Amino acid sequence: MAAQMPLDQVFIVSIWMEAVLYGFLLALTLASVYINLALHRHQSTHSRIMFGVGVVMWAIATVHLSLNCYRLIQGYVIHRDYPGGPSAWFSVLSSWDHVTKDTLYATQEILGDAIAIYRAWILWNQDCRILFPLVVLLIGGTISGYTVCGTFTEEHGTSNIFDHKLKSWISAFYAISFVQSVLTTGLMAYRIWSTERFSAKYRLDNRSLLPYLRILIESAALQLIAELIVLALYASGRNAQYILLEALTPVVGITFNAITIRIALRSSETFMNMKGEPRQHTSGYTTRPMRQTIGGSAMPAQAITINIDQDIETDARSDAEELDRK
Known part of the structure; x- marks a missing residue:
């Protein structure tokens, strides 16, 4: 088996990666603020909920990064003469800063899972049948996550x-x-x-929902890959799991905001294209575009044009008799 990475090296790499990803999260959060201010009048209640959750996720990631910066100074400067060096200091699980930062990570993951369940529920027209397995998993994740944080407070300095x-x-x-x-x-x-x-069989133009599917998969892929790697590294007993563990707090926020912003921009572009189309006088009428949401981001469905043709038969003899009477 390959030698373990020392904890002092792992911590430097992990906080560097977290800081880089936090920069992406900050940019996405600012973009979300701009979009929400620009589209404030056209926002639904779901969109406002998503915006509020995005701000909360950014706040959690900010405090998490701040605590890691505090631990960086403590481990390499204040307690540099700690018995065993920085590696031994970072391995102490019961310190308040370690417990707090891991509690923030667990909260970020649980909040992200809860909002993902909410998005799926909204997209499935509030069908409660899909909620049961998802809520059971959420409860299990909440219990296991906070149990770990509580157990940290009971661990001694020699714990691993x-x-x-x-x-x-x-x-x-x-x-x-x-x-x-x-x-x-x-x-x-x-x-x-x-x-x-x-809806493809009824569509009269080239508008499609497939871009929304691509947005969802591309944005969620980062979090899925990170969670899979950290699970594999931890199961194999590698210290490198800390690198992905610290990165997951901003990654959850990045995934959430990326989906929300990209869908909002796509929906706004589609809506403006629909408004800019010239009106055509045709027989019949066109139904209003219905809207679905992915957790508050409007997804315009396709309009269905219904043409009604009326055949009117005229009796020529009746018309002639009417003219004679006049």
Whole structure:
């Protein structure tokens, strides 16, 4: 087996990666603020909920990064003479800063899972049948995640994150988070695909829901890959799992905001194109475009034009008699 990366090296790499990803999250959050201010009058209640959740996720990621910066100074400057060096100091699980930062990570994951369930529920027309397995997983993830954080406070300085007492709970939390992400993303993707397949036969133009499917899959892929890698690294007992673990807090926020912003921009572009089309005088009428949402971001469905032809027969003899009477 290859030698383990020392914790002091792992922590430097992990905080560097977290800081880079936090920069992306900050940019997305600012973009979300701009879009919400620009489209404030046209926003639904769901959109406002999503915007509020995005701000909360950014706040959690900000405090998490700040705590890691604090730990960086403590480990390499203030406690540089700690017995065993920085590696030994970082391995202490019961310190308030370690417990707090991991509690923030667990909260970010749980919040992301809860909002993904909400998005899937909205997209499935509030069908409660899909909620049961997802809510059960959410409850299991919440219990396992906060149990780990509570157990940290009881650990002694010689404890290790791979100890048997912790490993079962941590593995359960990682696994549940990954399965939850796969299920919610799969349910939303299937719903968009099935709707697109059904509406294709009635569509009179080239508007499609497939771009929304691509947005969902591309944006969720980063979080799914990160959660799978951290689960594999932890199961194999590698310290490198810390690198992905610290990165997951901003990654959850990036995934959430990326989906919300890209769908909002796509929907706004589609709506403006629909408004800019010249009106044509035709027999019959056109139904109003219906809207579906992915957790508040409007997804305009396709308008269906219904033409009504009326055949009117005229009796020539009746017309002639009418003219004679006049």
